[in-house]
């Protein structure tokens with residue numbers, strides 16, 4: 001495919017997304033009908049689509065329309081590419097721009113539009129991040145780094161770097177965590193590398209790893225990952241010591257790959273349903289990596305930024321509080337309730353902790369930390385809560 005044909009494919013996919021289909025499904029639908037597209041074409045089209053989604057609002061302003069063509073025209077204008085070289089109408093290129101399209105478009109207004117944050121969220125976003133708000137929003141307009149977690153139960157960082165390099169994946173240690181690698185070249189080869197296939201490394205953001213590194217885990221502990229999802233943090237916890245590991249998720253289907261991933265990592269994880277959680281309680285540590293806005297990870301999942309509504313945020317906040325209240329009842333005396341989000345919003349972070357402490361006298365927060373996207377990781381928040389011995 002020519003560069004212009006790739007842009008035309010992105011335009012078509014973006015139109016399907018803008019009509020309401022999730023971007024991944026729109027991409028898969030296009031790929032199915034486009035057997036002629038090679039792997040480089042597919043990767044380039046995907047990059048166009050996700051680059052446009054991260055900056056959907058500002059590109060629509062620059063391109064004069066919230067359509068596939070408007071977004072890709074906005075991208076040309078933003079990147080200093082002459083649109084006439086792409087919108088040529090030759091072969092599979094986008095048809096030439098009409099006079100109205102050429103005349104449309106404006107510089108995005110300073111603030112939420114230029115920074116690609118929904119208007120309704122901007123007050124919350126800027127209050128949560130203070131002086132860092134603009135820089136964080138700008139970071140979220142760009143691509144996310146690719147990080148790996150070295151499974152210390154199987155190898156060490158230096159050996160993992162060497163093994164990955166042999167398969168064309170170039171990495172360097174990431175300062176955010178002792179297990180983290182920053183992939184600087186060859187990210188698309190990771191899934192076929194021997195180190196990945198043999199469970200010596202896993203894909204995981206460095207802040208996720210640091211959050212698990214901070215958990216007070218010691219051998220023999222009974223640990224429940226209460227919102228386990230795909231189990232990224234379950235496995236990271238398992239690599240930290242000889243734990244009795246349990247995983248639960250309200251959507252059990254999300255844990256479907258966990259047994260295979262655990263086996264690859266050399267770990268045993270008992271998957272529980274709701275009754276199983278009650279039966280196997282109490283636990284020494286319960287990690288609640290709760291459902292959230294995902295605002296700290298909007299570089300990876302930019303659709304979340306545009307699909308989030310005030311009502312969804314209200315529902316998420318209520319669920320987060322419910323999960324904390326329920327998980328508190330699953331702990332053994334002296335146990336630790338660990339809360340985590342990949343959110344940048346105070347409402348989902350510090351406010352949840354103060355709300356919990358207000359509802360549960362006798363509990364205190366013994367540790368908390370935020371990770372900013374400016375530090376080259378996803379944005380995360382985590383806090384550890386425990387109950388005073390007298391109150392147990």
Ligand SMILES: C[S@@+](CC[C@H](N)C(=O)[O-])C[C@H]1O[C@@H](n2cnc3c(N)ncnc32)[C@H](O)[C@@H]1O
Nearest residue numbers: 227228229230231232233249250251289290291
């Ligand atoms: C942020 S994701 C977890 C990601 C996962 N810990 C990881 O590291 O890959 C949040 C998870 O919480 C689950 N969830 C949502 N509501 C829940 C609830 N009320 N109780 C338990 N899990 C819930 C979702 O299905 C989702 O998988």
